[in-house]
Amino acid sequence: MIFKQFDSSDIVAGRTQPVSTGLWSDGEAVWGNGSTTVGSSFYTSSRQTQQSSSQFEPLNGLYYTNVYDAPTGSANSDIYFSIAYGHSAGSGSSAFDTGSSQGSLLFPTKAIYNQYKNLLLSPGDETFTFVTSSASEPVTSSNEIFSISVRSAKYKDRLDPGQFELTLSGSGTMGGGIQSKITLIDDSRDNPDTGVQSGGKRYNIIAGTIADGATKTGNYQGLGLMYPDLGIIILNPQKISELIGTVSGKSLTLNTSDWGNQFARMNSVLFNSILLGSKHSGMKARVTEYVPARHFFVRVKNQEYNYSNNPTFVVSNSEAISSGTPQDVGKIRFTDFYTNPKVYITTVGLYNDNNDLVAVAKLSQPLLKDFTNECLVKIKIDV
Amino acid sequence: MAYINNEIITVDAVLTKKGRELLAANGGLNIKSYALADDEIDYRLYQPNHPQGSAYYDLAIRNTPVFEAFTDETQLLKYKLVTLPAGVTSIPVISLGQSAIYVDKDYKGEVVIVPSTNPVYNTTLGYTAILSNKSAGTIIGEQLQNVTNATIPTFIGDVSSTTAQVSLGLRFRFVPNSSLTQTLATSLTVVGNESGGSVTIPVTINVKGTS
Numbered sequence: 001m002i003f004k005q006f007d008s009s010d011i012v013a014g015r016t017q018p019v020s021t022g023l024w025s026d027g028e029a030v031w032g033n034g035s036t037t038v039g040s041s042f043y044t045s046s047r048q049t050q051q052s053s054s055q056f057e058p059l060n061g062l063y064y065t066n067v068y069d070a071p072t073g074s075a076n077s078d079i080y081f082s083i084a085y086g087h088s089a090g091s092g093s094s095a096f097d098t099g100s101s102q103g104s105l106l107f108p109t110k111a112i113y114n115q116y117k118n119l120l121l122s123p124g125d126e127t128f129t130f131v132t133s134s135a136s137e138p139v140t141s142s143n144e145i146f147s148i149s150v151r152s153a154k155y156k157d158r159l160d161p162g163q164f165e166l167t168l169s170g171s172g173t174m175g176g177g178i179q180s181k182i183t184l185i186d187d188s189r190d191n192p193d194t195g196v197q198s199g200g201k202r203y204n205i206i207a208g209t210i211a212d213g214a215t216k217t218g219n220y221q222g223l224g225l226m227y228p229d230l231g232i233i234i235l236n237p238q239k240i241s242e243l244i245g246t247v248s249g250k251s252l253t254l255n256t257s258d259w260g261n262q263f264a265r266m267n268s269v270l271f272n273s274i275l276l277g278s279k280h281s282g283m284k285a286r287v288t289e290y291v292p293a294r295h296f297f298v299r300v301k302n303q304e305y306n307y308s309n310n311p312t313f314v315v316s317n318s319e320a321i322s323s324g325t326p327q328d329v330g331k332i333r334f335t336d337f338y339t340n341p342k343v344y345i346t347t348v349g350l351y352n353d354n355n356d357l358v359a360v361a362k363l364s365q366p367l368l369k370d371f372t373n374e375c376l377v378k379i380k381i382d383v
Numbered sequence: 384m385a386y387i388n389n390e391i392i393t394v395d396a397v398l399t400k401k402g403r404e405l406l407a408a409n410g411g412l413n414i415k416s417y418a419l420a421d422d423e424i425d426y427r428l429y430q431p432n433h434p435q436g437s438a439y440y441d442l443a444i445r446n447t448p449v450f451e452a453f454t455d456e457t458q459l460l461k462y463k464l465v466t467l468p469a470g471v472t473s474i475p476v477i478s479l480g481q482s483a484i485y486v487d488k489d490y491k492g493e494v495v496i497v498p499s500t501n502p503v504y505n506t507t508l509g510y511t512a513i514l515s516n517k518s519a520g521t522i523i524g525e526q527l528q529n530v531t532n533a534t535i536p537t538f539i540g541d542v543s544s545t546t547a548q549v550s551l552g553l554r555f556r557f558v559p560n561s562s563l564t565q566t567l568a569t570s571l572t573v574v575g576n577e578s579g580g581s582v583t584i585p586v587t588i589n590v591k592g593t594s
Binding site: 001002003004005006011294296298300303304305306307308309310311312313314329330331332333334336338339342343344345346347348349350351352353355356357358359360361362363364365366368369371377378379380381383 | 394395396397398399401402405406411412413414415416417418419420421422423424425426427429431441444445447449450451452453456459460462463464465466467469470471472473474476508576577578579580581
C-alpha cells in the first residue's frame with residue numbers, strides 16, 4: 001500500500017490565520033530616509049506631475065498622484081499609495097481646462113471629494129467632519145480633504161491600526177530653528193472600540209508616534225481619519241496647514257493666491273510635505289492579510305511505510321550480477337533490514353480522489369521511520 | 384530550487400501545478416489521501432559496519448540535505464514508501480511479458496501488456512501505464528472498474544506531462560500510430576498503484592525506409 005486515506009479528524013479546515021508584515025518592499029515596516037533601508041525615499045512619475053496633452057486622461061495627474069518606492073523606470077519601482085486632493089465646491093480645479101476657453105468642465109477636485117464622500121460617509125452626510133477636543137466645537141467640518149490611498153495589493157486586507165505613522169513637514173521653522181513638522185498616528189490605542197462606520201472601521205488621526213503614543217492623551221485636533229479596512233487616510237488640510245505652515249511656498253490648504261486661475265497642484269504640496277517629513281522619520285505602516293488555511297495531519301503508524309521503492313533500498317541487477325548472485329535482484333540491500341527495516345521520509349504527497357498529486361510537502365531533514373516509531377507530520381496549506 | 388535549512392525540522396508545502404489548476408477550476412483541492420517518499424535518499428550510504436557503532440550507521444543518510452518543494456508533479460514522489468508485512472526480504476517487483484515493444488506503424492494486431500507483481504500486489508488499484516510520447520500511439524487500460532484516468536499520479540521520468548499519455552488498468556493494449564512518417568522511439572513505464580514499484584521498457588514504432 002502506498003496511499004493512505006485521511007480520516008475526517010486528520011483535516012482541520014475553516015481556520016483563518018492573520019499574517020502581518022511591513023507595508024514596504026521586502027516587508028520593511030519603515031520607508032523613507034528614516035528607515036534602515038539606505039537611500040529609501042518616495043518618488044512620483046514625471047508623466048503624472050506634468051501636464052500631458054490629454055486633459056481627459058486621469059493619469060495625467062489632475063486627479064491623483066501615484067507615489068513610488070523607487071525612481072520610476074527602475075526595475076524595482078512600484079506604486080505604494082496615491083495622493084489626491086478634493087474640494088466639495090471644485091475649488092482648485094483650473095478656471096479653464098487645458099487648451100480650452102470654455103471654462104472648466106472637469107472639476108477634478110470636486111470629483112475626488114464626492115468620490116470619497118460616497119465611499120466613506122453615510123448617505124446624506126455631505127461634509128467630512130473631524131473630532132476635536134474643543135467643548136464648544138467637538139467636531140470640525142472641512143470642505144477640502146487630502147487622501148492617501150494605499151494600493152490594494154500592498155495593504156492586502158487591512159492597514160494595521162496602531163502601526164501607522166506619518167511625518168509631515170513644512171519648509172519653514174518653528175522656534176529655535178527646528179523645522180516645522182508633525183508626526184501623525186491613529187488613535188486606536190486610546191480609542192480601540194471605534195465601531196464600524198460607513199467605510200468600515202474608522203479611527204481619528206492624532207499627533208504622536210507609534211513608540212510613545214499620543215503626544216497628549218485626548219488631544220484631538222481634527223487632523224484626519226483612518227479607514228484601515230480600505231487602506232485610506234483622510235487628512236484635514238486646514239488643520240495640518242496650521243501646524244506645519246507652507247511647503248516650498250505653497251499652503252497645504254487651498255489658497256488662490258498660490259495658484260491664481262491655474263489648476264492647483266495640491267497633490268504635489270502634500271507629496272513634498274511627506275518627502276520632507278520622511279527625512280526626519282520614515283513613514284511606518286504594517287499590513288495584515290487573512291489567510292484561510294487547512295491543516296493536514298499525516299499520522300504514520302508503526303506498522304506503516306517501513307519499506308521503500310527507492311532503487312538503492314534493494315540489490316540492483318548489475319550489483320547482483322557483479323557479485324555472482326543474480327538471485328538477489330530485488331532483495332533488500334542490508335540483512336539488518338530484513339527484521340528491522342529503516343526508511344527516511346523526505347516528502348509527503350497529498351492526493352485528491354482522482355489520485356492527482358495536488359500538493360507536496362518537504363521535510364527539512366530526512367525523518368527515520370521503522371517498526372518501532374510513529375510519525376506525525378502537520379502540513380498547512382493556504383487555500 | 385534550493386535546499387531547505389535543516390537546522391530545525393520544518394515542513395515546506397506547496398501546491399503542484401495540477402493543484403493550482405484544480406483550485407482555479409473548482410475552487411477546492413478535495414485532498415483525500417497521502418503518500419510518502421524518500422527521493423533524496425541513497426541507502427547505499429547506510430554503514431552497518433561503522434566502527435563507532437550503531438548510532439553512526441545512518442549518519443550519512445540523516446545528514447542528507449533535502450530539496451525545497453517544487454511544483455512539477457511529474458517529478459515528485461519518484462520513490463514511494465510502501466507498507467508491507469514485517470519480515471519481507473524483497474520489495475514487490477513488477478514485470479511485464481515483454482522487455483521491449485517494437486512494431487511497425489501499420490501493425491494491425493494487438494500489443495497486449497499484462498503487468499504482474501511478485502509477490503502478488505496491485506490487484507485492486509491496478510497499474511498506471513505511462514507512454515512517454517503520445518505521438519507513438521495509444522495505450523488503453525482494461526479490466527479495472529470504476530476508475531477515471533488520473534492525470535499524472537506518479538513519477539513519469541524526464542518527459543513533459545503534456546507529451547505523455549496515462550492510462551489505468553490491470554492490463555493494457557497498445558495501438559501504434561499509423562500516421563507516423565518517421566521511426567519513433569519512446570518508453571513505456573508501468574507503475575503499481577499499490578506497491579509503488581515500476582518497470583520501464585523501450586517502445587519503437589518502425590516506419591519502413593526510415594530510422
